[in-house]
Amino acid sequence: MNVSRLRNDFPTIRNNEGVYLDSACQSLRPDRVIGAITDYYENYPSCGGRSVYGMSAKVSLMIDDTREKAAEFFSTDDPECYIFTKNCTEGINTVARGFGLRNGDIIVTTDTEHNSNHVPWTVLSEEIGIRRVYSRSHNNGEFDIENFKMAVKKGVKLVSVHHSSNVTGCIVPIKEAAEIAHDVGAKIMIDGSQAAPHMKLDLKKTDADFYTMSVHKMLGPSGMGILYGKRECLESIKPLTAGGGAVGLATYEHTDLAPIPDKFEAGLQNYSGIAGTKAALEYLSSVGMEEIRDHDRRLMRYIFKRVSGIEGLSTVGPEDPDRRCGVFSFNIDGLSPHDIAMILDKMDSVMIRSGMHCAHPFFASKGIEGSARASVYLYNNEDDIDRFANALGKTAEMFGRSVL
Numbered sequence: 001m002n003v004s005r006l007r008n009d010f011p012t013i014r015n016n017e018g019v020y021l022d023s024a025c026q027s028l029r030p031d032r033v034i035g036a037i038t039d040y041y042e043n044y045p046s047c048g049g050r051s052v053y054g055m056s057a058k059v060s061l062m063i064d065d066t067r068e069k070a071a072e073f074f075s076t077d078d079p080e081c082y083i084f085t086k087n088c089t090e091g092i093n094t095v096a097r098g099f100g101l102r103n104g105d106i107i108v109t110t111d112t113e114h115n116s117n118h119v120p121w122t123v124l125s126e127e128i129g130i131r132r133v134y135s136r137s138h139n140n141g142e143f144d145i146e147n148f149k150m151a152v153k154k155g156v157k158l159v160s161v162h163h164s165s166n167v168t169g170c171i172v173p174i175k176e177a178a179e180i181a182h183d184v185g186a187k188i189m190i191d192g193s194q195a196a197p198h199m200k201l202d203l204k205k206t207d208a209d210f211y212t213m214s215v216h217k218m219l220g221p222s223g224m225g226i227l228y229g230k231r232e233c234l235e236s237i238k239p240l241t242a243g244g245g246a247v248g249l250a251t252y253e254h255t256d257l258a259p260i261p262d263k264f265e266a267g268l269q270n271y272s273g274i275a276g277t278k279a280a281l282e283y284l285s286s287v288g289m290e291e292i293r294d295h296d297r298r299l300m301r302y303i304f305k306r307v308s309g310i311e312g313l314s315t316v317g318p319e320d321p322d323r324r325c326g327v328f329s330f331n332i333d334g335l336s337p338h339d340i341a342m343i344l345d346k347m348d349s350v351m352i353r354s355g356m357h358c359a360h361p362f363f364a365s366k367g368i369e370g371s372a373r374a375s376v377y378l379y380n381n382e383d384d385i386d387r388f389a390n391a392l393g394k395t396a397e398m399f400g401r402s403v404l
């Protein structure tokens, strides 16, 4: 993996002096993705799956190709099991709403979920009385498999857990989690928003019933996500949205829903986004997901090394950089995370995130108000980390902390 060369594929890096360390929120996009979006608007900006003229057929073919690419990318063999959504949140809501949960049904999550895998269940608790059970994590936020086993008991209908946390970066062993869920007859959904951009996934081996993703964190366009499901699981749930394109036949009295994937994709779709998704998956394949994972791990180790001398710095999550997936959340004693992020941006155009990262229950349970967060991806290099660490060191010194 040649990072110096691939940095040149990203216009934001070519045109901007800043250091982008917020890829856990949204990634930058390479020329190839931007080109695919522009190509759609310039050369075939029509609808897919409806009209018979050549320009529209080209859109339909592009959609089919994107699903095929997704199936290959995630090591499965059924392209129809990939549903295009507007983000990961929509994928989670599709399953939460479509699963047919009833009053008293038990669902299990962890206590470290993003709000997108927390709030849909809270709303369903209030609306229909589903019961929430939390698998409690270790003190440092790491997944506790023994606690998970205790939470996932007979009678649980659905387990919904993140693959990797956007706060601690910790990775959940999802194959084991799927086995535990299946042993008690429950289905399992994995929120792969943070993991899918960083690691090679074999969704067949993983055996998750549903897996949701944020394509916009994987070099793809804003407004794109993917919901993967096993065929029988997708066939058994109801779509979130009903309307044109998602039906077989509609009469005045009755509607037959279309088969998957169409039943989930009512109305005209984000065609430029689907074209950009294909380009993003092709780009990631050409670099290699194993190489990306190794690179991210190296950078994470380097961050830990570079910031270790800053007085008062504490990390949120495990101290071992190898147990993190591209995310470094931290605080400096006595400084507000928002102040740190603002100063880094003003001082040296270093862009990091600050706040509660949509994981409010986690922070509240730890009694901390939030954290600053630097997150890395394939286009970051050691120079980026040096600039981040130097700016952070200067900020700490400005507030009277020592830096070794």
Ligand SMILES: Cc1ncc(COP(=O)(O)O)c(C=O)c1O
Pocket (backbone or CB within 6 Å): 024, 025, 086, 087, 088, 089, 090, 114, 116, 117, 162, 164, 165, 166, 191, 193, 194, 213, 214, 215, 225
């Ligand atoms: C772990 C996790 N789950 C879900 C989401 C929501 O993703 P999206 O914005 O694609 O809906 C995020 C976004 O940051 C996330 O980090």
